[in-house]
Amino acid sequence: MSEIAQIPRTAQFEPDNGMTSVASTEVLVRHFRQILMWPLRVMPGQLEGIHISKHWELLETSGEDCPWREVQDEFDDPKRFQERHYKEFITFLPFVQRFLYGEGTPREGQTASGKSPMRVLRRCDIAQIRVMLDGQLPPLLFQIAHVDLHFFYDTDIIILVVEFFADDLPLLLAEDVLFKVGRAYPGYWEPSGQGAHCPYRVEWLSATGETLAVSDYEDRQKYLEFTCQQRSPHVAAHWEYLLQPLSLYLSDSEGPIRFRQIEYHRMPLLAYLSFDDPQVLTRGDCARLALVSKAGPSDTLPCSTKQLADFEERYCYDRFWDPDNPALSCRYLCCDHAFVVVGKASDAFFADSETGILGQFRHQYFLMNLMAHFQKAALMLFSEWLVVAISKLDIRELDSIKAFKREIRLLLGSFLRFTERYWFPVVSNQAQVHDLFRLLTRHLDTDRIYQDVSASIKDMNQYLDSDSLRRQANTVVRLTVVTTLGLIATVSTGFLGMNIIDEANNPLWVKLLILIAVFIPSTLLVNYAVAHSKVLSDFLEALADKRLTWWDRTQLLLRIWRDPPQDAVADASTSRRAGDAK
Structure with a gap:
């Protein structure tokens, strides 16, 4: 064990350099526990263009070098199933239970939806985190409870979860840890060159005290160059290491899964603090x-x-x-x-790690927060997806319009699956969990975001349906006009099956000439009728309107030669407006 790992926990948080008198008189946090949750988006990588429903399988096939291993569910082994698992399970409503835990094996003749759509992978090589909040203070050492990666079936959302804890931490330092540790990258830099609102140094340690990765918040040039070149922020080195073999989108690193941030650099968190x-x-x-x-x-x-x-x-x-x-x-x-x-801290129920508040914090309340932040991340992803689809649309290009229609149809299908599988306005009927979930989602504003995204997707889908109906209506109008004009010739030449001109006994070449002589003007007539189908359609409607005089009907017919086709005018106007906007 390293020297710091051997120091008693109560001595690890005793500051010096003028801070001792302050720390010794302030309130102590008898047990401090923090859970960081970092929602990320999976980006297309080597399998670009292929929809993947089970992203965790890409890590399972990465071989023995991959540090992530799937967590075995306690529900699969009755010997491991404890009372806290039971209490956690019954906290949630049945449809939430099926999301979190799946369904049991049915009897013969029955069906079930199967396993949970959520998969958890864990890495066990990181045992401690050493944090230096300021260059003038000694480092703080926290024990790592677990480092997990949560995947969700049929979504491009993953959530990194890191839980760590310590005892007898001064309140001022606890507040600083909460404020600084969960930062993916610096917001800006202090005059000294240190990243603002970030720890001075963060290290991941193995069980033997070996340093596995170190933060680089002070490397301002790295963050500036990457952001300038890629229009996207980089992440700190220790977070990048923690996610390996996942790689940051647009970075030079290679990995089976590429990720990018969804929200800003401050990670959502849960914290448990007990006091005397x-x-x-x-x-x-x-x-x-x-x-x-x-x-x-x-x-x-x-x-x-x-x-x-x-x-x-x-x-x-x-x-x-x-x-x-x-x-x-x-x-x-x-x-x-x-x-x-x-x-x-002296309240046995509050400090109980199995069925008390501490146990509920690590399980029920954690899952409650996980679902709420997953919902918000997924909704923000749908919103971004819609913006990208619209930005690629060019109404003057037929291929662009077709691609846009396909993208919106896919988005609508994904959103409907998300709604049925993952959208829970209520997760529990237990008063406390119910109230806390509503309080959390109210701050996250997920209800409004859901309504906005749902309305946008439905409006866009309605626009596509209206556009398809308009095109079908125009086609029907053209076919009606052509059929109406052809009806006159059909009745005239086909009455009683007679042949007006008898050419049955003439040579073949004469018949071919007659066929060509009839085919060419017929084709020209049909094309002419289609080109002026709008005006001809208006003329046919005018013929059926007994309130109009024959002069009015004639004037409407003369529009064919006097005015350009209205469809051409509308298309030209639309093209001009699109060109001006571009």
């Missing part, structure tokens, strides 16, 4: 934990008083929190990118 007395937390402390803002003094707020005027109503779930009742000391804090639970 959580009631000592001030309004400013709770606001910093709820909003995951920069660490600061307890007697100040992270933003203006006006901004936090309705803080308790918007961000707190106080069903089991009452400052006047020490027995009610569990508080849930929630915003769009964070779900935080605080409570009393």
Whole structure:
């Protein structure tokens, strides 16, 4: 074991360089646990143009060098199935249970939908994470609970999950860890060259203390060059290592799966913090934990008083929190990118890792957050897909129009499958889980995003249907006009089956000449009728209108030679408008 790995946990978080007096007097987090969730989009790679429903199979076929291995479900082994698994299962409604756990093996003659559409792959070579928040402070050492990669059937969404924990962490440092660690890349750089709002250094460690990967937030030139060349941000080196053999889209790395970000560089998170007395937390402390803002003094707020005027109503779930009742000391804090639970360390139920709050946090509440963030990521992906499809549309190119129609049909089919398989406005009837899920989705605004994406896709599909009906109607009009004109000649020449001109006994070449003499003007007449089918159609409608005089009908017929065809005018006008817009 390395020197840092052997230091007692209570001593690992004792700052120096003038910070000792502050840290020793502030509130301690007796148990700190954080779960990072990073939604990513799978991009077409070597199999471009081929739809893949099971992306995890690409990693399973990567060989022994791939660090990711599928997690075996406890439901497959009754000996491993414990009470916490049972409590986790019954928390959710049946349709959510089928999504999370699949269905059991049916009896003979019965059918079932099979396994869960979600697959979890885990890497076990990373045991610890060492974080240096600032260049002037000693590093903090956290134990890794697990590093998982969640795949979802028939979607291009994957979610990286990293869970780590430690004991006896000063509140100021805990706030800083929450604020800084989950950063995919720097937002900007300090004058010193260090990435702003990022840790000074992050290291992944093996079980023996060996350093496996190190962050490079300070490498400003790397991020600037990549963004300039690829119009996309790079990710920090330690996150890139963690996802191997997956490779960043547009990077030089090769991998079976390429990914890119969906949202911005701040990863959604869950946090569990236990205190000797959580009631000592001030309004400013709770606001910093709820909003995951920069660490600061307890007697100040992270933003203006006006901004936090309705803080308790918007961000707190106080069903089991009452400052006047020490027995009610569990508080849930929630915003769009964070779900935080605080409570009393001496409360056996709160600290219970099996069926207590800690166990629920790691399982029920984690799955609740996973579903909510997956839904938002998928909806944002549909929105991006629609934008890309429209951006490729050129109404003057027939091939572009056909490709656009195919893309919209595929998008509509995928969205319908997503709605039936993954869209859950409600996940549980248990009051607490039900209320917390609604609070989380309200901050994520997934209901509005779903309605917007659904309306956009349906409007686009309706436009395609209307366009197809318009084309069919125009075809019917043209065929009707040609049929009407041909009806006169057909009746005239076919009455009683008579032949007006008897050429049956003439030589073959005479018959061929007569055929050509009739075929050419007939073809010209049909083409002429099709070209002027719109005006001729209007003329036929005018003939049927008894309110019009014969002079009015004649004037309408003369439009054939006096005005250009209306379809040509409309097409020319559309082309001119498209050219001007381009």
